[in-house]
Amino acid sequence: MKIVSALALLPAVTAFVPSTAPKFGTKLNLKQDFLEASPYYDQSAVVTNTYKNKAPFTGKVVSTKRIVGPKATGETCHIIIDHNGDFPYWEGQSWGVIPPGTREKDGKPHAVRLYSIASSRYGDDMTGKTGSLCVRRATYWCPELKADDPAKKGICSNFLCDTQPGDEVAMTGPAGKVMLMPEEDPNTDYIMVATGTGIAPFRGFVRRLFFEDTPAANAYKGEAWLFLGVANSDALLYDDEFQDAKARFPKNFRLDYALSREQENKKGGKMYIQDKVEEYADEVFNKLDNGAHIYFCGLKGMMPGIQDMLAEVCKSKGLDYEEWIKGLKAKKQWHVEVY
Numbered sequence: 001m002k003i004v005s006a007l008a009l010l011p012a013v014t015a016f017v018p019s020t021a022p023k024f025g026t027k028l029n030l031k032q033d034f035l036e037a038s039p040y041y042d043q044s045a046v047v048t049n050t051y052k053n054k055a056p057f058t059g060k061v062v063s064t065k066r067i068v069g070p071k072a073t074g075e076t077c078h079i080i081i082d083h084n085g086d087f088p089y090w091e092g093q094s095w096g097v098i099p100p101g102t103r104e105k106d107g108k109p110h111a112v113r114l115y116s117i118a119s120s121r122y123g124d125d126m127t128g129k130t131g132s133l134c135v136r137r138a139t140y141w142c143p144e145l146k147a148d149d150p151a152k153k154g155i156c157s158n159f160l161c162d163t164q165p166g167d168e169v170a171m172t173g174p175a176g177k178v179m180l181m182p183e184e185d186p187n188t189d190y191i192m193v194a195t196g197t198g199i200a201p202f203r204g205f206v207r208r209l210f211f212e213d214t215p216a217a218n219a220y221k222g223e224a225w226l227f228l229g230v231a232n233s234d235a236l237l238y239d240d241e242f243q244d245a246k247a248r249f250p251k252n253f254r255l256d257y258a259l260s261r262e263q264e265n266k267k268g269g270k271m272y273i274q275d276k277v278e279e280y281a282d283e284v285f286n287k288l289d290n291g292a293h294i295y296f297c298g299l300k301g302m303m304p305g306i307q308d309m310l311a312e313v314c315k316s317k318g319l320d321y322e323e324w325i326k327g328l329k330a331k332k333q334w335h336v337e338v339y
Contacts, residue, residue: 032122032212035088040215041183046090048175053112056098056170059083061163062130069234075137076197076237077161078118081169085129091120091204092179094337095131096172099156112172113156116179116297116337118200120208134200134237137161179295179337181205186219189292191284193306195229195273198298199237201337202226210245210253220252225287229258229273229302256280273302274309281313293333300338 037045051057062080089095096112103110115133123130138154163169179201182188192202209220230236236257245253256276263271266279277284288294296303314321328334 032120032126032214035121035128036215043090043177043180043182046093046177046180047088048093048177049173050087051172053096053098053172056096056172057083057087059087059131059169059171061165061167061169063165064161064163067134067237071232071234073231073235074139075161076235077135077137079133079135079160079163080119080124080130081133081171082130083171085127087131087171087174088128089117089121089131089174090180091117091208092176092181092201093117093174094176095133095174097133097156097160098170098172099159100170101155110155114173114175114339115160116198116200117174118203120204120212120214122212122214126212133160134197134203135160136197176337179297179335181208181216182293182332183216183219185291186216187222189222189287189290190224191227191287191292191294192225193227193273193277193294193296193302195298195302196235197237198296198302198338199228201297202228202295203238203241206242206245206253210249211241223252223254223287225254225256227256227258227273227277229260229276229298232259232261272305273298274305277306278309278313281309285313285317288328288333291331291333293335294328295335295337297337298339303336303338 037043059081062082064077064079066075067078068074068076087095094114094116096114098112099110101110102108115135117131118134119130119132122128124132135157138157160169181190190205192205194202205224206226208214209217209224211217226242228236242253242255246255256279258271258273258276260270260272265271265275269275284294296306310325311321314324325334
């Protein structure tokens, strides 16, 4: 079996919308400073696992919208969940979702699925009472049926993509600290490498640094460089927001896309995320030498190609790849969250 898109099976209410987030010029009543640590970069009080499997939090769906175009390879939805301010988190953390129902094989509750949070701690409405998820619907094509096999679909992703306003979602977390931004030095460069819905934590980063009136945004003087790999232009996620950031902060935000079905790499093959990063290998390595932090998020299949590319670049520079990686990890500059 292989994962494919199934546009014919999409809910009738689904519609293409570029983004649900406020634009940069939107006038908001609140300054985004009421969920900050003191000082704002102090991570000693970052909480994890406030809510667990046996006593999950119940969030309520505010909206669920398709955010890819008709030619995208699959359906991806942006889901805003109301937590009433009772489920705080930091950018780079994840929420667990427990889909309703039980497993057919043993009647036990479904396992928790982790999703990187796709909003800043203030949420898309910037009230601090919502959070967002970026979810791709998992469907499986059966060659015998010549159709999607509903028995093989992703339980949790389909539940989330089918939610309606007011629906309840059982949630755990927040989980993880590996993807947090080290904000103490406002000159720190961030290199963010994502495939597909792995864009989620980086949307939170970009919103915190460039959309909101936060202490972090007011202090930031570095460069945030985002690489995103998807199949084609219709599969781009939050492009309108990223283009806004690029236009308004050209010295602080950089954006590069790898579109595997529309672009070619230097060898004439498909342009994958590692190929796009390799185009800027000298700059990326220089930034890392100067203390930049690099983040990877997406399907775990992205990492072998990236690591092979980095190893080749190291070889060309006379560096020992294993020692180079070990050095980045020792300085906590290397951040990976794949699934």
